Amino acid sequence: MNPAKFGRFGTSHQISWDWRAAANFIGGGSGSALLLFATLTAYPASPPLWAVLAGLALIGAGLACVWAEIGRPWRAFNVLFHPQTSWMTREAYVAALIFLLSVAALATGLALLAYSAGAAALLFLYCQGRILKAARGIPAWREPAVVRLIVATGLVEGCALLLLLQSAFAALQTEMLGALLVLVLLRAASWLHYRARLLASDAPQSTRRALAPAQLGLLLAGAALPLLAGGAALVLPQTVAFGVLAAIAAVLPGWHFKFLLVTRAAQVQGYALGNKLRRGHPLAQAR
Amino acid sequence: MTRYVMVADLNRCVGCQTCTAACKHTNATPPGVQWRKVLDVEMGEYPNVERLFMPVGCQHCSDPPCMEVCPSTATGQRKDGIVTIDYDICIGCSYCAVACPYQARYKVETPRFAYGDQPTETEAIRFDEGRIGVAQKCTFCSDRVDAGLARGLKPGVDPDATPACANACIANALTFGDLEDPDSNVSKLLTDNTWFRMHEELGTEPGFFYLWNEK
Ligand code: SF4
Ligand code: SF4
Numbered sequence: 001m002n003p004a005k006f007g008r009f010g011t012s013h014q015i016s017w018d019w020r021a022a023a024n025f026i027g028g029g030s031g032s033a034l035l036l037f038a039t040l041t042a043y044p045a046s047p048p049l050w051a052v053l054a055g056l057a058l059i060g061a062g063l064a065c066v067w068a069e070i071g072r073p074w075r076a077f078n079v080l081f082h083p084q085t086s087w088m089t090r091e092a093y094v095a096a097l098i099f100l101l102s103v104a105a106l107a108t109g110l111a112l113l114a115y116s117a118g119a120a121a122l123l124f125l126y127c128q129g130r131i132l133k134a135a136r137g138i139p140a141w142r143e144p145a146v147v148r149l150i151v152a153t154g155l156v157e158g159c160a161l162l163l164l165l166q167s168a169f170a171a172l173q174t175e176m177l178g179a180l181l182v183l184v185l186l187r188a189a190s191w192l193h194y195r196a197r198l199l200a201s202d203a204p205q206s207t208r209r210a211l212a213p214a215q216l217g218l219l220l221a222g223a224a225l226p227l228l229a230g231g232a233a234l235v236l237p238q239t240v241a242f243g244v245l246a247a248i249a250a251v252l253p254g255w256h257f258k259f260l261l262v263t264r265a266a267q268v269q270g271y272a273l274g275n276k277l278r279r280g281h282p283l284a285q286a287r
Numbered sequence: 288m289t290r291y292v293m294v295a296d297l298n299r300c301v302g303c304q305t306c307t308a309a310c311k312h313t314n315a316t317p318p319g320v321q322w323r324k325v326l327d328v329e330m331g332e333y334p335n336v337e338r339l340f341m342p343v344g345c346q347h348c349s350d351p352p353c354m355e356v357c358p359s360t361a362t363g364q365r366k367d368g369i370v371t372i373d374y375d376i377c378i379g380c381s382y383c384a385v386a387c388p389y390q391a392r393y394k395v396e397t398p399r400f401a402y403g404d405q406p407t408e409t410e411a412i413r414f415d416e417g418r419i420g421v422a423q424k425c426t427f428c429s430d431r432v433d434a435g436l437a438r439g440l441k442p443g444v445d446p447d448a449t450p451a452c453a454n455a456c457i458a459n460a461l462t463f464g465d466l467e468d469p470d471s472n473v474s475k476l477l478t479d480n481t482w483f484r485m486h487e488e489l490g491t492e493p494g495f496f497y498l499w500n501e502k
């Protein structure tokens with residue numbers, strides 16, 4: 001069969017997951033990474049209460065949005081039934097673990113429990129990437145490079161949010177700012193890798209068009225601007241505004257990208273005639 | 288071992304949508320939900336354009352991504368290959384719908400009827416509250432297959448043990464049967480004709496085979 005003649009058709013936009021699903025990736029990704037960085041920067045002490053609460057609130061808000069989207073919300077606990085293969089089940093277990101460990105850490109003051117919550121938060125972020133990759137009906141999600149990108153942008157968002165919250169209480173931490181700038185570069189590299197893979201794939205044209213704004217967002221607004229503003233903040237540490245600008249510029253394009261990815265760029269596979277005609281019984285061929 | 292599959296002969300299908308109607312009638316699916324549908328496909332480029340009709344629906348994959356992602360275990364697979372949904376367990380997260388590469392799954396949030404808010408007499412009788420807010424798709428008429436088997440009938444041969452779409456097809460384009468049985472009707476069709484499966488590259492091992500003889 002001629003592949004051009006038998007190309008894909010009938011691509012349309014999925015209508016199963018909307019902004020509420022996107023909110024889970026935005027809130028969960030930012031919140032889990034915020035928790036992680038709060039733990040890392042507080043070492044060897046426990047992370048501050050406000051940072052833990054902010055991280056948990058963001059994760060909780062994301063999960064609440066998903067809960068509002070499911071068709072049978074009162075059966076939500078059934079989400080826990082399939083850890084063998086479902087990354088959604090795994091995400092739910094890890095979320096429960098984060099909350100339990102965080103509450104236990106706050107109640108006992110044991111830093112070790114807080115570190116464990118931080119490690120679980122990293123796992124949560126990874127689960128989010130795998131949730132998208134497992135959705136084989138959506139070319140923009142099933143691309144394996146999406147996992148790295150989801151983790152990278154989550155880390156940027158969490159680090160930047162922590163920096164913003166810290167700047168409200170005290171002077172900017174230059175180490176944090178330096179880490180943010182490195183992460184922003186890593187995210188830009190992850191985006192370029194993901195984009196190259198997607199363009200080389202058979203993703204629908206509409207998906208490519210829908211993701212086009214993310215190129216400007218993640219590279220210009222989300223990388224170049226934080227690098228400039230962050231660089232200025234490092235040179236002029238007394239001018240907090242530069243650091244704040246760098247953090248805001250790092251966060252917003254990440255959220256915008258995830259919103260685009262989950263909503264606008266989520267075209268389904270479409271239908272296709274096979275591009276290879278076979279002859280003979282399928283089981284005889286398999287043997 | 289048994290693996291039930293469907294063979295759709297694209298050389299025969301005339302696009303009459305009788306299978307679609309038979310499915311809707313049998314399974315009482317609401318407006319906008321088509322477990323079985325037939326695509327009207329134009330292929331090629333002018334002036335070498337051809338038109339064909341392609342029945343689609345759940346492909347009852349051997350390695351179904353919908354089942355892998357399902358967090359509740361509502362989506363399952365029988366020993367005979369039929370992919371199932373337990374409406375009592377499903378949470379309606381639609382993860383299966385975005386994981387399915389064949390656009391086979393639906394979720395209906397509120398009751399919908401053919402003529403406005405009020406169900407027709409048939410719709411009122413057939414309405415199933417259990418299907419609201421959960422995933423739904425083609426079942427390969429598994430209840431009918433099971434009832435037929437219990438009576439000693441042969442799926443794909445005896446209409447009372449065969450999915451409604453295959454029974455209804457006016458052109459004999461849809462054939463249901465056991466792929467593992469070398470003497471079954473589907474095995475014979477696949478041995479004697481050229482065929483393809485949709486999106487094989489995704490590793491889903493679909494149980495829907497399309498016969499196509501290139502002219
Ligand atoms: S066609 Fe879709 S719904 Fe049916 S078994 Fe395959 S992945 Fe699941
Ligand atoms: S909608 Fe139901 S069947 Fe589909 S993945 Fe969610 S729980 Fe499973």
